[in-house]
Amino acid sequence: MKNLSNLKKYPKILIGLVLAVSIGAISIFLYMNRVTDIxxxxxxxxxxxxxxxxxxxxxxxxxxxxxxxxxxxxxxxxxxxxxxxxxxxxxxxxxxxxxxxxxxxxxxxxxxxxxxxxxxxxxxxxxxxxxxxxxxxxxxxxxxxxxxxxxxxxxxxxxxxxxxxxxxxxxxxxxxxxxxxxxxxxxxxxxxxxxTPISSIYDIVLDPCGNTIDITSNSVDYGYSNEKISEAQSSYELALMVKEELEKYGLRVLIPREQDEDLSYYGSNSRVGKGYESNAKVFISLGMVADDTIVYPYIITSPYTNALLANEIAYYMKGHGISMTPVSTESRLQEGVCFDVIYQGEQGDDFTSWEMYPQIRESGGKSTFAGQVAHASENKIYADSYGMYGLYFTYANINVDESIDYYLSNKEKIAKNLSKGILQYFRVEKQEK
Structure with a gap:
């Protein structure tokens, strides 16, 4: 009672305390009832x-x-x-x-x-x-x-x-x-x-080539391999390295198959299906090629695009010490970038032409006519879907030892600069802690 009596002698102090308490209560109320991202x-x-x-x-x-x-x-x-x-x-x-x-x-x-x-x-x-x-x-x-x-x-x-x-x-x-x-x-x-991001929604899918179920022959394509390298294994390891780099920048990255898992590109539980179901924006396959001339990495992109993402990645990688194979003569394409090949449909197909690589064709939704090829009927559920930006990144040539040696000697550098090219295109900056 003594403290209260003292406050009554100083009404301004009492009023100040009441106002402070009231403002505090209102602030707490407004904070608790604010509109959040969720x-x-x-x-x-x-x-x-x-x-x-x-x-x-x-x-x-x-x-x-x-x-x-x-x-x-x-x-x-x-x-x-x-x-x-x-x-x-x-x-x-x-x-x-x-x-x-x-x-x-x-x-x-x-x-x-x-x-x-x-x-x-x-x-x-x-x-x-x-x-x-x-x-x-x-x-x-x-x-x-x-x-x-x-x-x-x-x-x-x-x-x-x-x-x-x-x-x-x-x-x-x-x-x-x-x-x-x-x-x-x-x-x-x-x-x-x-x-606020939802954890079930992903940003990027990194697809390790190899261990691919071929639905046309009901067999498994295990990928290229020799005594130096296995495509299925090296692709998975490269995916892990790129994933680690991208996640440093706050992105959520999905690798659609387990290390020894066999998956196709068709259906809701396929490589592209998992990408669609996770609402990913980018689908990048990592694989090899069998060719007598290719030595260095290159990127294949959809002919329905302007190759903007592929160009940015190739430009960044070349500018940071990665050699890229000149695979196209088109002036609008950076060195190390080419368009996927368009094939004409066979009789009976609902669609008259399509891209060769299912990784690119089937991941682009409506934009790349996913599910339209006769044997792709399982992907018709994605025919009107938002498309993932699809690329095929070829990191080595199984037929050329120099190409394999170049990749094995530079794989960490390739993974880092591939990631940085993606981040630069999408203007994703590292989060400050």
Whole structure:
């Protein structure tokens, strides 16, 4: 009672203590009830963003519009199409600029659709927000809408600083009904949220070649081997080394087969199936080649891409002391990069042409026509899936001793610089502890 009596003699002190306690209680309440990244996984735009700002910035009708019919996601790139995605003709969106306007803060991003499924909207660059989509057509800015209403599957970007972005494409007229807004057409919106990564979602798949089940002959291809090297073993060891390097940067990496496990490239429990089921963004096979001329490593990439990832890796590796085999004469490809070969389909195939390497063809989802080859029917479940950016990294030639010796003498350096090339392309920086 003595302390209380003393406080009554000094009312300012008493008031100060009461205010301090009140502020502390309010701060704790606000902290405990704040919107976290985990909360946002199940929240809608009107629960995350300031609806007053959205209402002020939104436009419900436009004089200039641009109709689209399709889209793909490959790696971390969103491609939009004026017609249904196919290889039969060049889409009219090629060469045009696409503008994204963030209704939360009026920030704008511009992307040029230069062809290739890896050259559209880089989803990893987008800040959190709700974006309107426009196309510059003959210097006129036109609002994008789709012929049909839909909500896309949620896409999750790679981990960066222990954070991912989740992205959803919306084209429903009543998408903004939560703020009493009705759209005139199926205008397209991209909703982007920053989230905490989920452990079951992976960033990269490293596929060690060898021990491959060949479903056409119901046999196992154990890979190349001689007295110096075994492809199945060396590929697995290289995958472990690359995995270790990538995980130093906070990425989650999946090796789809155990050391002595036999797996195919078809079905939900296959190498690519595990990649799809884990929502990975990149699928890189590590293997060997049998050739009379190849000495140094090289990279095979999909002809449906602009080879941006492969070019970045090859450029980085060569710049850091790794010799790369010149396997292409195309000026747009770095030394050590080539496109996969397109084969024409046999009679009875639903698809008229396909890529030779199943590692690249079957990992790219809709973008590389996964599941379309006659013997790939088990992968039809991924025919409309988001595509992993597929590469085949050839590290040695079983027919040339010099090539094997080069790899065995430089495998740690190759693993490190292969990893660094991947990290540089995706702008993944080492986390500060």
């Amino acid at each position: 909360d946002k996984m199940s929240m809608t735009y009107d629960q995350v963003f300031d609806t007053n700002i959205l209402s002020q910035n939104i436009t419900t009708s436009f004089k200039q519009t641009y109709q689209l019919k399709d889209y793909t996601v490959y790696g971390e790139n969103l491609m939009l199409y004026e017609e249904q995605y196919s290889t039969e003709s060049t889409d009219k969106l090629l060469g045009k600029n696409v503008l994204l306007k963030n209704l939360v803060n009026n920030q704008e991003f511009i992307f040029t659709f230069s062809g290739g499924v890896d050259s559209g909207i880089d989803l990893s660059q987008l800040d959190e927000g709700l974006y309107e989509i426009y196309v510059y057509d003959h210097y006129k800015q036109k609002r994008v809408y789709f012929s049909e209403e839909f909500v896309s599957e949620k896409f999750t970007t790679m981990r960066r600083n222990e954070t991912v972005k989740t992205v959803t494409l919306h084209t429903e007229r009543d998408f903004l009904s939560g703020i009493d807004v009705k759209m005139e057409k199926n205008y397209a919106f991209l909703m982007v949220m920053d989230n």
